[in-house]
Amino acid sequence: MDLHELRWSGSEKKIARQAFEAAIEAALAGIVTKFKAKAAAVVTVSDVWDIENYLRRLRREADELFDYRYSRLCSVFARLICLGHMDEGQLAGLSDDKREIILGLRDWMRER
Structure with missing residues (x-):
């Protein structure tokens, strides 16, 4: 899935903002x-x-790092998890596809 095509619901936007602010x-x-x-x-x-x-x-x-464009959030969240600034639990409430993308990117970043 193209990250630029992901759609964020209102509740996902709120969860993402809270997780982002906590990571900052x-x-x-x-x-x-x-x-x-x-x-x-x-x-x-x-x-x-x-x-x-x-x-x-x-x-x-x-x-x-702290780029809050929705087209970048999945990769930003993956990097924040890798750096220890965010916990996967903070992503609870995001859609399964977004969490899968974020965790897949996290795994890829850890392998590099």
């Missing part, structure tokens, strides 16, 4: 924790610039 919160909490540890270890100005580069990289990665 989890990912950002991890970033904040890592940032605090890095900031606490700063000794030189070079360390500060290293943190700046680290944060820029994370921002780019987050902007790419």
